[in-house]
Amino acid sequence: MISFLIKRSLWMLFTLWIVFTVSFFLMRAVPGGPFAGERKVSPEVERNLRARYDLDAPLHQQYLKNLLRTASGDLGPSFKLADFTVNEILGQGFPVSASLGILALVFACTLGVAAGVASAIYRNSWIDVGMMLAATIGVAVPNFVLASLAVLLFVFIWPLFPAGGWGELQHLILPSICLGAPFAAYIARLTRTGMLDVLGHDYVRTARAKGLSPYQVITRHALPIALMPVVSYLGPATAGILTGSLVLERIFAIPGMGSHFIDAATQRDYTLAMGAVLLYTLLLYVMNTLVDVAYWVIDPRVKLG
Amino acid sequence: MLPDFRTSLPYVALALVIGAVAWAVSFGTLPPADFTFINGTEIESVDPAVVTGSPEGRIIDELFEGLFHNLPAEMSPDFDASREDPQELKPQPAVAKSCQISEDGKTYTFQIRRSARWSNGTPVTAHDFVWSWQRFLHPEVAAQYAYLLGDYVRGASAYNKGTVHTGDRVDVELKTRKWPHQPYPQGTLVTGILREIIKGEPPSVEASDPTAQDQLANWKDEWVYLVEADSSESRGVAGTENPNRLEAYCKSATSTPSFGGETIACHHVLPDFDETVGIRATDDHTLEVTLNHATPYFLQLCAFYPLYPVNQTCVETFGYPAWTKAENIVNNGPFRMEFRRIRDRIRLVKNPQYWNADTVKIQSIDALAVTSETTVLNMYLHGQTDWATTVPAAMIPDLSKRDDWLSDVFLGIYFYRLNVKHPVLSDVRVRQALNLAVNRQELCDNVTRAGERPAWTFCPSGIPGYTAPAGLEYNVSRAKQLLAEAGYPDGRGFPQLELLYNTSESHKTIAEVIQQQWSRNLGIKVTPKNREWGVFLNDVDNLNYHISRLGWIGDYVDPNTFLDLFVTDGANNSTGWSNPEYDRLLEQSRAEPDPGKRFEILRQAEEILLSELPIIPIYFYVSKNLVKPHVRGIHSNLRDIHPLHIIDVDPLAKKAGR
Numbered sequence: 001m002i003s004f005l006i007k008r009s010l011w012m013l014f015t016l017w018i019v020f021t022v023s024f025f026l027m028r029a030v031p032g033g034p035f036a037g038e039r040k041v042s043p044e045v046e047r048n049l050r051a052r053y054d055l056d057a058p059l060h061q062q063y064l065k066n067l068l069r070t071a072s073g074d075l076g077p078s079f080k081l082a083d084f085t086v087n088e089i090l091g092q093g094f095p096v097s098a099s100l101g102i103l104a105l106v107f108a109c110t111l112g113v114a115a116g117v118a119s120a121i122y123r124n125s126w127i128d129v130g131m132m133l134a135a136t137i138g139v140a141v142p143n144f145v146l147a148s149l150a151v152l153l154f155v156f157i158w159p160l161f162p163a164g165g166w167g168e169l170q171h172l173i174l175p176s177i178c179l180g181a182p183f184a185a186y187i188a189r190l191t192r193t194g195m196l197d198v199l200g201h202d203y204v205r206t207a208r209a210k211g212l213s214p215y216q217v218i219t220r221h222a223l224p225i226a227l228m229p230v231v232s233y234l235g236p237a238t239a240g241i242l243t244g245s246l247v248l249e250r251i252f253a254i255p256g257m258g259s260h261f262i263d264a265a266t267q268r269d270y271t272l273a274m275g276a277v278l279l280y281t282l283l284l285y286v287m288n289t290l291v292d293v294a295y296w297v298i299d300p301r302v303k304l305g
Numbered sequence: 306m307l308p309d310f311r312t313s314l315p316y317v318a319l320a321l322v323i324g325a326v327a328w329a330v331s332f333g334t335l336p337p338a339d340f341t342f343i344n345g346t347e348i349e350s351v352d353p354a355v356v357t358g359s360p361e362g363r364i365i366d367e368l369f370e371g372l373f374h375n376l377p378a379e380m381s382p383d384f385d386a387s388r389e390d391p392q393e394l395k396p397q398p399a400v401a402k403s404c405q406i407s408e409d410g411k412t413y414t415f416q417i418r419r420s421a422r423w424s425n426g427t428p429v430t431a432h433d434f435v436w437s438w439q440r441f442l443h444p445e446v447a448a449q450y451a452y453l454l455g456d457y458v459r460g461a462s463a464y465n466k467g468t469v470h471t472g473d474r475v476d477v478e479l480k481t482r483k484w485p486h487q488p489y490p491q492g493t494l495v496t497g498i499l500r501e502i503i504k505g506e507p508p509s510v511e512a513s514d515p516t517a518q519d520q521l522a523n524w525k526d527e528w529v530y531l532v533e534a535d536s537s538e539s540r541g542v543a544g545t546e547n548p549n550r551l552e553a554y555c556k557s558a559t560s561t562p563s564f565g566g567e568t569i570a571c572h573h574v575l576p577d578f579d580e581t582v583g584i585r586a587t588d589d590h591t592l593e594v595t596l597n598h599a600t601p602y603f604l605q606l607c608a609f610y611p612l613y614p615v616n617q618t619c620v621e622t623f624g625y626p627a628w629t630k631a632e633n634i635v636n637n638g639p640f641r642m643e644f645r646r647i648r649d650r651i652r653l654v655k656n657p658q659y660w661n662a663d664t665v666k667i668q669s670i671d672a673l674a675v676t677s678e679t680t681v682l683n684m685y686l687h688g689q690t691d692w693a694t695t696v697p698a699a700m701i702p703d704l705s706k707r708d709d710w711l712s713d714v715f716l717g718i719y720f721y722r723l724n725v726k727h728p729v730l731s732d733v734r735v736r737q738a739l740n741l742a743v744n745r746q747e748l749c750d751n752v753t754r755a756g757e758r759p760a761w762t763f764c765p766s767g768i769p770g771y772t773a774p775a776g777l778e779y780n781v782s783r784a785k786q787l788l789a790e791a792g793y794p795d796g797r798g799f800p801q802l803e804l805l806y807n808t809s810e811s812h813k814t815i816a817e818v819i820q821q822q823w824s825r826n827l828g829i830k831v832t833p834k835n836r837e838w839g840v841f842l843n844d845v846d847n848l849n850y851h852i853s854r855l856g857w858i859g860d861y862v863d864p865n866t867f868l869d870l871f872v873t874d875g876a877n878n879s880t881g882w883s884n885p886e887y888d889r890l891l892e893q894s895r896a897e898p899d900p901g902k903r904f905e906i907l908r909q910a911e912e913i914l915l916s917e918l919p920i921i922p923i924y925f926y927v928s929k930n931l932v933k934p935h936v937r938g939i940h941s942n943l944r945d946i947h948p949l950h951i952i953d954v955d956p957l958a959k960k961a962g963r
Contacts, residue, residue, distance in 0.1 A: 032837075032839025045444060045451075048445045103330070106322060156686070168332050168335070253675040253676075259676070266837060
């Protein structure tokens, strides 16, 4: 386990380096620099700006300098939000996106697993049909359409929640439900399939035969194995929730990572875009590693390495 | 041990999940502000010197205050109801108590109000303005708005561009800075007379070489400046033991080879600010500004945010950007910054040190950064904000029927630039034909739909005293005739042109409608081509386009802010168009002291622009504000700028209105 984690960390550093390198050169290959604006500055002035942000050196020197600085944990000053460093911006944006993501993921798992188990147990009943219909719709409808509907229903027709903004718990609920809903739907389907598969196995029948209550059979014996596909889905689901929040953060005016990332890319804020890309990479890598560890915890047959 | 570890992990995970959720849903409490408005995109900075946008302006206008303040004319002591619109903005004394303008209109003497205070309690003095404006003009600050002083104040442009000649008095800034890249002057200054510049051989570069500009700049950095430093010790100058000796200074570490000796490293060799630039504090409370020409709108510029003062001690103590943080910033406006959450909100609270604090009625303001226009409207309708500064275009026909809809023309124009270096567009007849065949009325009625006015001239109407020339018209038969004369009867043989716009739904629709109008009226084919903003600017910059869109908002109420765009090699000309007569007229207008005659000269210049047509004016912008009825004191005006320290919110009506 320890050696596995060390190995993973080394691979992660390598991945981050590759991502850094590719992003660095791609960003600078796109035409239009960070200082282009509708009111143009004179060439002398632009030269001074470039010097301030170390853009005047040859590309390979910039690359090395940036790489070393990034490696030391300093992502540099933001080009477009000039009053802040990238570390400060991500430091403010990340907790916001994390709150949103955690709530969405917990909501998706709780609702998804509960619905999936219920449909599997009451197979072919109206509960099953109703839930799976809802799940199919949930998977098919993109979250921004869901968000528009939710705003119409719960902001205007039935004013339960504010239309957008950030700062109180009530700002968090609508967006995290909209963000989590498609994943809840998918998890419900995965759980149902997994449960149906497991419930037919011999060892479940054995467990029943030795007199365990249906509740114990499901939670102790059936669910852990039935959840394997769900656990492996958590990696991609995290990725989906992270990227999905780009759109929802816009719709609900949430000051998270997604808003920073989009604006950084379109405004050529090299340092902020780089910081966001690296943070996303790190997150996905960590989540995937956690999923692998979770596999090992749930299924004793799995070997880490 | 391992099995225990494994069996305990699910519980650890569960605890972690519960902890995470508890953390995610924990929020501090935030008391609502008296007044909340939506400010659009997140502001780039609160430093008045470095920004250009209107969201930035809305914040900086409340944090800082200039010599004068643009306020509704009705608040002015010399308000004349028969001539002035009570709601139009007029520069009125603010930090300056009064201002004397010399006979020839070139010298402005400001008396600084003795009650003006920084938020830390220290007085605002004339020296603060000298320092702030020097910083604003300093080449390293790279202020995009530097021309607001550079074009008008004596010597300011040379200081901003760092132009020095032999025999000039110069300031040499030595490399003794605490932070090398701080964008303001702070190192040791050596003042003296520039005796010689040793330039060496200029590099031989092809104009087409993309690095040509860099090579030239590197060459300039190697110049050696021989300066005879002043002997005076009073300026705290280093290295002056030997009064009449020449010192050799060089910006680059490697000085030009043609100079053999040792050089002293320096950041800049700039014109001596105190001697050559017409900005001077004669005492703590008197600021004297000398202009190149009589500039009738100079007070308007003094009331515009780039010219606001910043606190020297604060900037020098914390450095940039730390001085802009809420806990560090020292400002002199009606409000202070309580906190700033990136892309969420800026909370402003009343500044008790403000000299006119008694008249400020609201205690706190929230400026929300919301970019999606639909969200802005949702939040306004839901009562989360008192003022929405923009709304989705598609909703305007419905919104314009509301009582809280506040919209009027303001000083801005949407237009297309034509690349006159293009072989086809270089023919003025083609440019005229393209202009005559655009039905602007149809666009305003069916596409933009917010009550925009079709633009038949370039300067928006409403500038007091200025009568625009006759202007263009929609005349298809004349357009066809001109196109035939240019050699393309019924559009035959006309090459396919591209219409470049930056990615946006509304630009796209307008481009498509104009494309259809041209195809229908002239039989020519134009392809709309969208580019993401950065690429778009790059293409326009390099004249790598045929037709491109632009919006231009006036910086002050005067035709010059528009006409100045198209002088030869103007920084924002970007059409390749040049007309010596036009340049001459604009130059002449600057020297003309009589306002009536000056407008007449500018009118002639606009006439030239409208006959030569390097542009296609399309429509004049209108402001799009929604303001809740419980807010008093926000009215439409030409600049679409709304001072917030004069507004008032009726709390009872606000409660009832929610």
